[in-house]
Amino acid sequence: MTVVLAGGRIPAVSAFGVSGVDGLVDVVLDEGRISAVQPAGTATDVGTVERIPLDGRWVVPGLWDQHVHFTQWAQTARRLDVSRAASAAEAAALVRERAVRERAAGASGASGDDVLVGFGFHDALWPDEPTRSLLDAATDRPVVLIAGDLHCSWLNSAAARRFAPGTPDAVLREDASFAVTSLLTAADDATLDRWAADAARAAATRGVVGIVDLEYGWNLDVWMRRMGAGGGRGGDGVGRNGGEGDAAGLRVEFGIYGEHLDRAAGLGLRTGAAIPGTGGLLTVGPFKVISDGSLNTRTALCSHAYPDGGHGVANLTPAELVERMRFAVDHGLEPAVHAIGDEANRRALDAFAAISAGGRIEHAQLIDPADVPRFARLGVTASVQPEHAMDDRDVADRLWQGRSGRAFPLADLHAAGARLAFGSDAPVAPLDPWAAIASAVGRTRDGREPWHPEQAIPADVALRASTRSTLSPGQPADLAVLDRDPLAASPDELRTMPVATTLLAGRVTHDALR
Known part of the structure; x- marks a missing residue:
């Protein structure tokens, strides 16, 4: 089936591989690829068509x-966020709050046996040192805090015994840290x-x-x-x-x-x-x-x-x-x-x-x-x-x-x-x-x-x-439809760019138009 993105705009058309077409356009997609970019309203001589009206929104290649x-990104939302901690003591306090909250809620691991994983700390500007004793005082559960750069991790004593026995350091760097964090995927494949x-x-x-x-x-x-x-x-x-x-x-x-x-x-x-x-x-x-x-x-x-x-x-x-x-x-x-x-x-x-x-x-x-x-x-x-x-x-x-x-x-x-x-x-x-x-x-x-x-x-x-x-004919129909012109937007507007629709090989994977 042919899909027509009808009545869109292409910002600065020359920047995206399109020539000879300006103003409102129809972008015609067929068999997962762009088959034509032509003036709006002219994409009529095609077979079975699904039309997606864009109402003047901007079309760019998919990002x-x-x-x-x-996989780490998929897990991060389920880990303790310590990215805003301004000190080691503040990060340990966040650990303590999470452990207390989970124990009170009867959450899995409240018995103290499973690992409390946090992510995002940046210790280069901290005024104090990340030590095992700080995390030990926060909870008796094993704690592993992963730095925001993924290149070091901070363990309490219980976590060190489990993941890095014999290591005296509270903060592990590079390969020693990678070895620990690779063991933290507790969830099953499904x-x-x-x-x-x-x-x-x-x-x-x-x-x-x-x-x-x-x-x-x-x-x-x-x-x-x-x-x-x-x-x-x-x-x-x-x-x-x-x-x-x-x-x-x-x-x-x-x-x-x-x-x-x-x-x-x-x-x-x-x-x-x-x-x-x-x-x-x-x-x-x-x-x-x-x-x-x-x-x-x-x-x-x-x-x-x-x-x-x-x-x-x-x-x-x-x-x-x-x-x-x-x-x-x-x-x-x-x-x-x-x-x-x-x-x-x-x-x-x-x-x-x-x-x-x-x-x-x-x-x-x-x-x-x-x-x-x-x-x-x-x-x-x-x-x-x-x-x-x-x-x-x-x-x-x-x-x-x-x-x-x-x-x-x-x-x-x-x-x-x-x-x-x-x-x-x-x-x-x-x-x-x-x-x-x-x-x-x-x-x-x-x-x-x-x-x-x-x-x-x-x-x-x-x-x-x-x-x-x-956006040239023959290219993959991987597209994003935007509510702002990205080439005229301020940095703040770029950061919050509203995306109306995303298409992967002509298939809609995100739709905020309906």
């Missing part, structure tokens, strides 16, 4: 979040899949049609199961009624980590290849390698010292990084290198040069000016999360004092010809591309003065960094 940890479906539905309300899922672990089987449960619909163009709200309401590219690299190579998985039985919605993503740590944890690898004298951590030697990346490329997998500090970014770019192949650098938060032009020259995408600039601005000003003008250098990267790809790193930031776009355009949030506004980029550049397609 992508190009760096998420989806429950996690239901939460994932909820998260997919919520993403669709923000115009999202696709994600790059860099969840830790082996994600092929996870997403095959989720797509199978949703029927694997992808290209049938069935209009309004196809499986709205299930986990098949997104395109998914799944990442592969080092411990599974041989397995992926043995299966012949290649970046960009579609997985059979998923209707074209599930494809192989990049090979993810974590080369350094994070800013808040003070483990991002930097050329200059932090206030405590450290330079961060290198998880791999330069030779090891090149070896893994070359193996991946030789087996058809695109490298995606996590690099936050300027020294980590330099080493990642050196590695791309050594293997004579392009790929992605995830985060690219602090970059030496001499390295900025290398992204375009080497064909390396800057896969960045603009909302992190708003989360980290105060920490960056303290820990990268005197250098934060080259932190999150979006304008410099764009001017140098680098390809930008926006994501959230959810649950580090919410899975909402409009937040990323607003931060990239305005470099501000919560009414604060813009932070290094010289690194702001235009709205059309930010929107292209959050999309994968255009």
